[in-house]
Amino acid sequence: MNSESFHTIVIGAGSGGMTVAVGMATLGYSVALIEGAHVGGDCTNVGCVPSKTLIHLAREFRPGDDPDEVLRTVIRKRDALRDKETEEVRHMENVTFIEGWAAFQGPHTLEVQQADGEKRTFTGKNIVIATGARPRPLKIPGLPAERALTNESLFDLRDAPKHLAIVGAGIIALEMAFAFHKLGVRVSIIALDERPIPRAIPEASAAIQNELERRGIATFYGATADSYDEATRTLSIRRGEKIIPLPEVDKVLIAIGRMRNLERLNLEAAGVRYDSRSGIAVNHYGQTSVKGVFAIGDVTPTSAFTHSANAQGRRVVQYIAFPWMPVSRREPLYPNATFSDPEIAAVGTPANEQNCHPQAVRRIRVDFKTHTDRGYTDEVENGFIIVDAVRLTGRIIHATIVGPHASEMISFFTLAIARGISLYKIYRLVYPYPTFSSGILKVADFFMQETLTNLPREAGAYLRYRFARP
C-alpha cells in the first residue's frame, strides 16, 4: 500500500488542531488534517460557540418570547459557522483534509479509516494529536435515552424542556443552568460536589450559590441521580440514605466531567506514553515521549479550555517552524472563565494551593456593590474581585473576579501576573469611571493601606514566611 507523505499531520480539526493546521499551512508547509466527526471540534459544534450564542440570546430573553425559537436560532448559527469552517478547511492552501479516524502504525505512520470504508496510510515528519475529549457518560436506571442529554446532544434540542435536571456542578452545568432558567425552564442541579464550580475559590462558589437561590434554581449537593420513573417522570435523587423525588423532569443533562479521546489512536504502536486518567504527557512545547509527535488540548493534562488548546497549538507551531525562537520554559498562565450569571474568571494559583506559606500572602477582597459606584448603579448583589498578593512586595499570584464582564476583566491580571507587576504599580494607574475595573484600584488601595500603616508587621511577616515551607 502506498503511503502519502506530509510535513505535518494533525489529528483532530477542533480548536487546537485547527490552530496548528492553519499556522503550519500559512507558513508554507504541507499539512494533512484528519477529522472523524465535525470540523470545529467541540468548540464550534457542541461547546463554546453554541453555548455562548445561547447565553447571549437568553440574556435578551423576556417573558412572552418563544424559547424554542431561541434554541433553533442557536442551531442555525452553529450550523452556519460549521459549514463555513468546513468549506474553509477544504479549500485551504497547503492543507489536505481527510475525513476519517486515524490510528498509529508506527511513530510517524498513521492508518486512516475513511467513512467510505477505504483505508489510507500517511507518514508525517511531525504528527500532532489533538483529538480532544468527550462527555463522561452516566447511566441513570430507568431514564430513556431520548431524555438524557450531554453537551453533545444539548444543542440539537429544538424544543425547550419544562424541567431540566442537570447532573454536575462544573462549568458546563452552571452555564446551562443560568441560560435555560432565563428561557423560563425550571432547572434543578444535582451534584456530588458540595458547592457549585468546585474548582473555583470558595468565595466564588458562595456568590454563585447566592445567585442560584435568588433566582429559584434548586440545588442538591452531595447527591447523585439514583433512578428515573418514566410513568411519573420523576427523577429520584439520593443523598446519603435519603431519596428525594424530583417530579416532572423531562430532560436530564449529564455534565459530570470529560474523558480523553485516546482509544482509537493505537498510541502503543507509536510508543507514545500516556496515562488513561491524565492523558498524554507533554512538555511545555507539547512534545510527547516520541520525537516528532506532539499533543495539545484536551488529550493532555493541561487545562481543558479552548484557549488553552489554542495556546498549546501556537507553541507547537512555533517550536516546529522556528525552533531557534526562545520559548519560556514556564507554562503560560491559563486563565479560566465560566459564563454563568454572574461570570467567574480566575488566573494564577490561589494562596492555599501555592507552594508557599499561607502567612506570606495577603488576600484582598473588593465587593462591587459596596466598593464601586458601578456596582451601586447596576445593583450587583453578588460580585467581587479577590486578589492574593505577597505581603510587603505586593506581587500578585492569583485573582478571581465574579461579576459582570469578569471574563473580559481577567486579562488585566493575566498581564500583571505574567509581567510581575505589583499592586504598587497598579495603584498608580487611572481607571475609567464608573467601571467595574475601578475596583482594581480599590484592591491596590486596600493593600497599600494595610501595608503602609503596618510596615514593621508586614516586613516581619514577609521575612518570616516568604521562604518558609507551607
Added chain:
Amino acid sequence: MNSESFHTIVIGAGSGGMTVAVGMATLGYSVALIEGAHVGGDCTNVGCVPSKTLIHLAREFRPGDDPDEVLRTVIRKRDALRDKETEEVRHMENVTFIEGWAAFQGPHTLEVQQADGEKRTFTGKNIVIATGARPRPLKIPGLPAERALTNESLFDLRDAPKHLAIVGAGIIALEMAFAFHKLGVRVSIIALDERPIPRAIPEASAAIQNELERRGIATFYGATADSYDEATRTLSIRRGEKIIPLPEVDKVLIAIGRMRNLERLNLEAAGVRYDSRSGIAVNHYGQTSVKGVFAIGDVTPTSAFTHSANAQGRRVVQYIAFPWMPVSRREPLYPNATFSDPEIAAVGTPANEQNCHPQAVRRIRVDFKTHTDRGYTDEVENGFIIVDAVRLTGRIIHATIVGPHASEMISFFTLAIARGISLYKIYRLVYPYPTFSSGILKVADFFMQETLTNLPREAGAYLRYRFARP
C-alpha cells in the same frame, strides 16, 4: 473677625474634592470641606451616577415598560446616594463640613458666604480648589426655559419627552442619545462638529454613526439650533444657508461643552494664575502658581473625567502627606470612556497626534465580528480594537476600543502602555475564550505577521522614521 484654621481646606465636595478631604482626614489632618451646592458634585448629582443608572435601566427596557418609571427610579437612586454621601461628610472624623461659597482673601485665607447669610473666615496651610465645571449655556431664540435641559436639569425629569433634540455630539450628548432612544423616545442630534465624539479617532466616530443610523437616531452635523417655535413645537436647524425644520420637539438637551467654575473664587486675591479658557494652571502635583494652593479636576486643563479628578486628588494627598514619596513626573495616562452603545474607550495618544513620524507607527485594527468568535455569537456589527504601535519594537502608544465592555477592556492597555509592554509580550499571553478580549491576541498576531514576514522593511522604516520629525 475671628478666623478658623485648618491644615487643609478643600473647596468643592465633588469627586476630586472628596478624594482629598477623605484622604487627608483619614491620615489625621484637620480638614475643612466647603460646598455651595450638593455634596458629590457633578458625578453623584448630575453626571456619572444618574447617567449610568439611566443607561443600565435603559438597557433592560422593553417595549411596554414605562419610561417615566425609569426616570423616577434614576431620581430615587441618585437622591439616596446623595443623602448617604452628605450624611457621611457631616459625620466624618477630622472633617468640618461648611455649606457656602468660598472666595480668596489672600493666598491662605478664604471668606465663606453661608446660605444663612453669615460670613466666616478660614485659613489653611493648604488650600485645594476643586470647584469643577458647569454646562456651557446656549440661548435658542423662542425656546421656553422649561423645554431647555442641560445635564444639570436632565436628571430631574419625571416624564419622558416624546422627541428629545440634543445639541452637541460629545460624550454626554451621545450617552443620552442612546439611553433615551432605548426608552422609546425619538432622538435627534444637532452638532457643529462633523462627526459624533469628535475627540475620538475617526474610525470610532464612523462606528458610532453606523449605530445611530441603524437605530434611527437622526443626526445633523455642521449644524446649529437656530430657533424654536412654541406654537408648532418646531426646532429650526441651520446648516449653512439652509434651514431644516424639526417638528414635534418637546425637550432640547444642550450639551455643547463645559465652563470652569472660577468666577466666585476671587483668584486674584490669592495670586493664583489662571486662564479663563484653559483654567487654573497646575504642575503634575496639582500645585498652582501659589505655594500651598492646589487645584484638581475640571477647573484645571487636565482631562475632564471623574477618574482624572480622583487621580489628581490622590496625587495632592500624596504630595502634602508624604512629600518624600516619589511621584512620576510624567502625567499619568488618563483613559477615557463613553458609555454609548457600543461603548468607546481609549488610552494613550493616537499616531497622528504623537510627536513622532506617522511612518514610525503601525495601526492594527481587529474587528470583533470578523476576527473573534464572540463578536460572531453576539452579533457585534460595529466594534473593533485599534492599536497604534511603534514599528519593529511593538511598543504600544495608543489603543481605542469600540464595542461591548470597551470601558472594562481598556485598562489592559493602560497597564501595557504605562509599563512599556510590547505586542511581543502580549502575544505570549492566553486570553479566555470566547471573549472580546481575545481580540487583543489577534492584534498581536497581526502585528507579528506584518513584522516577521517583512523584517527588513520594518527595520528600515524603524531606523528611518523613529527619530525623524513628524
